[in-house]
Amino acid sequence: MSENEIATLRAMLTSRPPRPASVEGRRERMDVLGEVYRTAEDIRLESVSADGVPAEWSVAPGAESSRVLLYLHGGGFAAGSIVSHRAMVTEAGRAAQARTLAIDYRRPPEHPFPAALDDALHAYRWLLAQGVQPGRIAIGGDSAGGGLAIAVMVSLRQRGLPLPACGWCLSAWVDMEARGASYATKAAIDPMISKEYILELADWYLDGKSPRTPLAAPLYADLKGLPPLLIQVGSAETMLDDSIQIAARAGAADVRVTLEIWPNILHVWPLFHQQLTAGRRALATAASFIRPATG
Secondary structure (H helix, E strand, O other), X not given: OOHHHHHHHHHHHHOOXXXXXXXXXXXXXXXXXXXXXXXXXXXXXXXXXXXXXEEEEXXXXXXXXXXXXXXXXXXXXXXXXXXXXXXXXXXXXHHHOEEEEEEOOOOOOOOOOOHHHHHHXXXXXXXXXXXXXXXXXXXXXXXXXXXXXXXXXXXXXXXXXXXXXXXXXXXXXXXXXXXXXXXXXXOOOOOOOOHHHHHHHHHHHHOOOOOOOOOOOHHHOOOOOOOOEEEEEEOOOOOHHHHHHHXXXXXXXXXXXXXXXXXXXXXXXXXXXXXXXHHHHHHHHHHHHHHHHOO
């Protein structure tokens, strides 16, 4: 991977204006990603309602219609959308030879926990109702969406519903208290995520509920019986310990888990795959995990 590419990305992120204080400003700033990183022209997009949840199909040439990646965007739950993540999600689908279904779950502070979880469950059950076999579904997500993907699988198991074939978690947020040592040890080199920011987002999401509620903070969930997981994280991000800890918890629960720590890499780096070789490689690695798992 090119150190120059990483340095250029770091400089770009560091030079941005301060994060807006308002949730509206934060959402607008993140959706600009959809303008900066354009979706490839050969991708076919279709807006749908997944049992009332706004969603979007994407299909790349060569995708198998029976294989689906259900994707849950990041953005601290409060920001992020189909638009902000479209370029990354569609290329993940291309690499995995799968259709993707990205959803716009309800967001806090207007819609705190468990609104996002409920919407993701509705979308998954909608896929089953459409005739998609659970063994052909992968659930993926980044940051807040990565933790949400784990919560969805735990909730499905609790409800006795069929589980997907696998889960892909990218820079997953699983600890609402930000207790990992990496929030301090990586603070000086992570231009994106601070402990103070995470705790603010957690307050919005939890809306007074315990920060150790298992389906809000999957670090405290019973992970036994989950399908295979791929957890990818950068070594230069404050949320590094979230991924290390959830991988350890999953492994201790007899879940087959692969943890990849990418050196010198920042939070959710595949979002920048069009300028970052490591982003393209991470998507290819995720696809190599998803394809055999989903048949």
